[in-house]
Amino acid sequence: MELHDLTITQTKKALLDREISAVELTKLYIERIKSLDEKFNSFVTTTFDKALELAREADNKITQGMNLPLLGMPLAIKDNFCTQEIRTTASSFVLEDFIPTYNSTVAQKLFDAGIVLLGKTNMDAWAHGSSTETSDFGSTKNPWDLTRLPGGSSGGSAAAVASDEVLAAIGSETAGSVRGPASWCGIVGLKPTYGRVSRFGVVAMGSSLDSPGPMTKTVEDAALLLEVLAGKDPKDATTSDHPVKKYSQGLKDKKMMTIGISDEYFENAEKEIGEKVNEAIKLLEKLGHKIKKIKLFNPKYAIDVYTILMRSEVSSNLARYDGIRYGFGRDRFGEEAKRRIMLGTYTLSSGYYDAYYKKAQKVRTLIIEDFKNAFKEVDVIIGPTLPSVAPKIGSTANNPMFGEMADILVEPSSIAGLCGINMPVGFDSQSLPVGMQIIGNQFAEETILNLAYQYEKETQFWREKPKIK
Amino acid sequence: MKNKYIPVIGLEVHVELKTKSKMFCGCDASYFGEEPNSHTCPVCLGLPGALPVPNKKAIEWCLKIGMALNCKIPLVSKFDRKNYFYPDLAKGYQISQYDQPFAENGWIELTLKDEKKKKVRIRRVHMEEDTGKLLHETINGEKVSLIDFNRSGVPLVEIVTEPDFESAEEVKAYLKKLQQIIRYLEVSDADMEKGQMRLEPNISLREFRIQNSEFRIDENLPSYKVEVKNINSFNFVEDAIEFEIKRQSKILDEGKLPTQETRGWNEDRKESVSQRSKEDAMDYRYFPEPDIPPIKWKQEQVDNLKSQMPELPDVKIERYVKDYGVTYYNAEIIAREKKLAEFFEKTIEVCEELKNKKENSLDYKTITNWIINKKIDPEKILPAEFVTEILKATKVEGIDEAELESILKKIIDGNEKVVNDYKSGKENAIMFLVGQAMRELKGKVKADEVKEKLQDLLK
Numbered sequence: 001m002e003l004h005d006l007t008i009t010q011t012k013k014a015l016l017d018r019e020i021s022a023v024e025l026t027k028l029y030i031e032r033i034k035s036l037d038e039k040f041n042s043f044v045t046t047t048f049d050k051a052l053e054l055a056r057e058a059d060n061k062i063t064q065g066m067n068l069p070l071l072g073m074p075l076a077i078k079d080n081f082c083t084q085e086i087r088t089t090a091s092s093f094v095l096e097d098f099i100p101t102y103n104s105t106v107a108q109k110l111f112d113a114g115i116v117l118l119g120k121t122n123m124d125a126w127a128h129g130s131s132t133e134t135s136d137f138g139s140t141k142n143p144w145d146l147t148r149l150p151g152g153s154s155g156g157s158a159a160a161v162a163s164d165e166v167l168a169a170i171g172s173e174t175a176g177s178v179r180g181p182a183s184w185c186g187i188v189g190l191k192p193t194y195g196r197v198s199r200f201g202v203v204a205m206g207s208s209l210d211s212p213g214p215m216t217k218t219v220e221d222a223a224l225l226l227e228v229l230a231g232k233d234p235k236d237a238t239t240s241d242h243p244v245k246k247y248s249q250g251l252k253d254k255k256m257m258t259i260g261i262s263d264e265y266f267e268n269a270e271k272e273i274g275e276k277v278n279e280a281i282k283l284l285e286k287l288g289h290k291i292k293k294i295k296l297f298n299p300k301y302a303i304d305v306y307t308i309l310m311r312s313e314v315s316s317n318l319a320r321y322d323g324i325r326y327g328f329g330r331d332r333f334g335e336e337a338k339r340r341i342m343l344g345t346y347t348l349s350s351g352y353y354d355a356y357y358k359k360a361q362k363v364r365t366l367i368i369e370d371f372k373n374a375f376k377e378v379d380v381i382i383g384p385t386l387p388s389v390a391p392k393i394g395s396t397a398n399n400p401m402f403g404e405m406a407d408i409l410v411e412p413s414s415i416a417g418l419c420g421i422n423m424p425v426g427f428d429s430q431s432l433p434v435g436m437q438i439i440g441n442q443f444a445e446e447t448i449l450n451l452a453y454q455y456e457k458e459t460q461f462w463r464e465k466p467k468i469k
Numbered sequence: 470m471k472n473k474y475i476p477v478i479g480l481e482v483h484v485e486l487k488t489k490s491k492m493f494c495g496c497d498a499s500y501f502g503e504e505p506n507s508h509t510c511p512v513c514l515g516l517p518g519a520l521p522v523p524n525k526k527a528i529e530w531c532l533k534i535g536m537a538l539n540c541k542i543p544l545v546s547k548f549d550r551k552n553y554f555y556p557d558l559a560k561g562y563q564i565s566q567y568d569q570p571f572a573e574n575g576w577i578e579l580t581l582k583d584e585k586k587k588k589v590r591i592r593r594v595h596m597e598e599d600t601g602k603l604l605h606e607t608i609n610g611e612k613v614s615l616i617d618f619n620r621s622g623v624p625l626v627e628i629v630t631e632p633d634f635e636s637a638e639e640v641k642a643y644l645k646k647l648q649q650i651i652r653y654l655e656v657s658d659a660d661m662e663k664g665q666m667r668l669e670p671n672i673s674l675r676e677f678r679i680q681n682s683e684f685r686i687d688e689n690l691p692s693y694k695v696e697v698k699n700i701n702s703f704n705f706v707e708d709a710i711e712f713e714i715k716r717q718s719k720i721l722d723e724g725k726l727p728t729q730e731t732r733g734w735n736e737d738r739k740e741s742v743s744q745r746s747k748e749d750a751m752d753y754r755y756f757p758e759p760d761i762p763p764i765k766w767k768q769e770q771v772d773n774l775k776s777q778m779p780e781l782p783d784v785k786i787e788r789y790v791k792d793y794g795v796t797y798y799n800a801e802i803i804a805r806e807k808k809l810a811e812f813f814e815k816t817i818e819v820c821e822e823l824k825n826k827k828e829n830s831l832d833y834k835t836i837t838n839w840i841i842n843k844k845i846d847p848e849k850i851l852p853a854e855f856v857t858e859i860l861k862a863t864k865v866e867g868i869d870e871a872e873l874e875s876i877l878k879k880i881i882d883g884n885e886k887v888v889n890d891y892k893s894g895k896e897n898a899i900m901f902l903v904g905q906a907m908r909e910l911k912g913k914v915k916a917d918e919v920k921e922k923l924q925d926l927l928k
């Protein structure tokens with residue numbers, strides 16, 4: 001096993017045991033990115049000088065006997081998180097030269113926890129998309145098959161983790177942007193409850209939905225990162241003061257659960273995907289968990305609600321990009337952003353507001369109620385993460401609703417503000433990764449991580465690596 | 470016939486709160502005379518990813534204004550986004566309140582000429598944020614527009630009335646009273662010149678006819694409304710309303726309907742100028758602000774805030790008249806400014822204490838007259854000093870009012886003839902009585918004072 005194959009826990013042990021220094025480790029990752037990223041285009045901006053500087057600091061701290069949760073860990077952050085003095089573009093040419101004067105809370109917490117930042121990862125421009133194809137810096141490629149999409153919008157983060165360019169990465173999900181690319185790239189992707197992780201400093205997409213989350217090789221790594229990221233932020237009024245748990249320690253004792261299965265989720269997925277997820281469910285049953293059939297709303301309703309609410313918020317959130325104070329003018333907005341601004345402006349217009357936005361809010365309440373009722377009977381809900389495996393690059397062209405259709409199975413839980421995690425459950429006949437999602441109630445991160453960890457212990461799919469040509 | 474129309478006037482007033490920090494960020498909210506863009510941060514500059522966190526104090530003050538205007542305080546309220554483009558609007562939207570304001574359905578009672586009262590309904594009181602300021606300058610021969618964001622995000626409270634005013638006089642009375650209440654609450658200095666109070670009247674005219682020798686006022690509100698902006702003094706609001714009444718009357722006289730529009734007030738030319746017609750009215754695409762959760766109050770919180778309300782001028786005036794026997798006219802003068810009212814009340818306290826200690830004191834009337842006639846500046850003198858000063862000036866040293874009165878009465882009783890002379894018109898006769906009294910009082914009281922007192926007693 002090579003160093004870049006290690007998890008956060010393993011790498012940190014190697015650092016603290018002085019088997020390797022943070023600078024050596026960082027150099028190793030930098031070399032890997034230098035040699036591989038031409039293939040994947042995971043990064044919009046690399047920060048190698050900064051990384052080496054942070055690594056030297058980490059080594060100093062280690063010498064002084066200091067310990068921090070992520071000391072010396074080489075990570076990447078999605079390019080919609082503001083990073084002080086480091087270009088932040090949200091993969092849009094509107095912000096091509098934008099260098100923030102401040103750190104997002106997530107970036108600040110990561111720096112405080114000792115990370116070594118390797119760079120900012122590619123994404124769909126403004127996080128508008130599920131493929132990274134809307135990025136003004138070119139699409140990212142799927143490490144399992146370079147002719148295929150990595151998913152999006154956190155596609156750069158997913159590809160970087162899957163190809164071991166970084167130890168872990170941070171993504172953000174509005175509806176599917178963490179779980180989706182994690183599924184197509186065969187990694188763990190955790191979308192926390194809305195309000196669990198601060199949105200301060202994250203270039204806003206759908207403000208009532210955006211949830212930053214970790215994208216990692218293993219469940220334990222995700223738990224470790226969530227410990228660092230979660231918590232009330234005085235700068236974000238929508239964060240919750242719900243207590244932050246020691247998620248990584250909560251993994252060890254195997255909790256027995258009742259798992260809810262809703263047919264609607266399988267009916268909307270390809271057969272082969274459903275079969276893989278069912279195999280995983282059978283394994284969990286064998287471990288002693290109870291499986292219970294439940295009936296959830298057909299996820300197709302969530303598409304309409306999500307489309308209207310998110311477009312409305314987008315049309316307002318992108319209004320500030322007028323090129324007056326920073327960045328470039330509106331002429332640099334790409335097709336997808338323009339489409340979303342137009343649609344959102346329309347749905348908020350007087351005379352249409354009641355028919356669209358208000359109605360969508362009402363259906364949103366129904367979806368929230370639907371899940372609330374379900375969680376009275378079950379601890380978690382399991383289904384496929386995405387309806388298919390990664391499609392070919394270019395297949396989204398002329399299909400502006402591609403993202404919404406691809407994300408159909410993650411939209412309901414996003415709309416309800418629930419937490420969810422993508423777990424790799426093996427490969428399809430073309431050797432492409434398949435993912436299942438474990439959905440938990442609001443602030444039930446501990447529960448879904450616990451079950452995901454039990455599954456991972458049995459299967460160890462994370463050890464499978466793409467053969468990079 | 471002369472007055473064929475009755476004005477229908479409503480008012481929107483913006484008041485800038487004087488909180489230390491801005492509405493949604495920690496920046497210093499003062500901007501008057503500050504270095505441009507020195508009080509800014511990612512939030513009030515609308516930088517990517519910045520989020521608003523509401524200022525609790527500002528919201529409480531907004532509620533207090535609502536309470537002072539007898540509004541209902543709904544237990545659930547929320548912020549909304551008002552979307553429009555303007556270079557001084559950093560986020561491309563203003564955080565405001567649309568359908569769930571902090572306070573609604575109140576009223577205010579105005580005192581008009583001859584102490585006539587009129588109730589005006591308050592529709593709503595809501596909270597929003599101010600915008601930046603555009604400066605148009607010439608730099609190196611090039612015309613440029615600059616933006617100062619120091620004002621961006623300063624808390625604003627908007628107070629909207631129902632269209633209950635029928636004259637400029639009523640509007641002015643309302644504005645003065647509103648300004649007084651705001652100052653009493655100490656939530657803003659409400660200085661018009663500094664833009665801390667901004668007015669937007671909307672004016673239309675309602676026809677009335679005489680039918681069977683009875684006035685018939687059209688019950689419906691007019692089908693149009695003209696809003697006038699850019700008014701920065703109470704006098705200009707009067708001018709603008711008078712101008713609009715004349716302008717609209719003329720149009721109606723011609724059998725036409727005035728256009729629904731927004732007009733700007735030109736103070737030099739003393740006329741309003743069309744700015745924006747109904748067709749160009751903006752669609753603000755309001756929707757709930759997703760970055761701020763709805764604000765929910767517990768009844769105890771509202772009650773607690775209510776209990777912290779200061780005594781307002783109307784209550785003070787009533788109390789002064791009732792408890793201290795001050796005339797309404799004088800009570801109104803004293804209560805006009807909170808500082809003077811407080812000075813008056815403290816002075817009374819000092820005098821009560823003196824009375825309790827059986828020392829020389831002053832009656833309410835003397836205190837009132839001195840405060841009003843001497844135009845007392847409560848910043849420059851303490852109530853106790855003030856009392857000493859009056860006592861010294863009137864020199865009622867070592868003798869109290871009652872004693873003085875009994876001495877003077879004795880002298881009056883003992884000089885029947887002189888008294889009769891005086892009463893029959895020989896005004897100089899009083900000087901004999903003054904002399905008698907001065908001898909008796911051994912200079913403890915000034916002659917003028919004695920003379921005045923004798924005149925009172927001989928009335």
Ligand SMILES: [Zn+2]
Pocket residue numbers: 491494495496508509510511512513514622
């Ligand atoms: Zn600020």
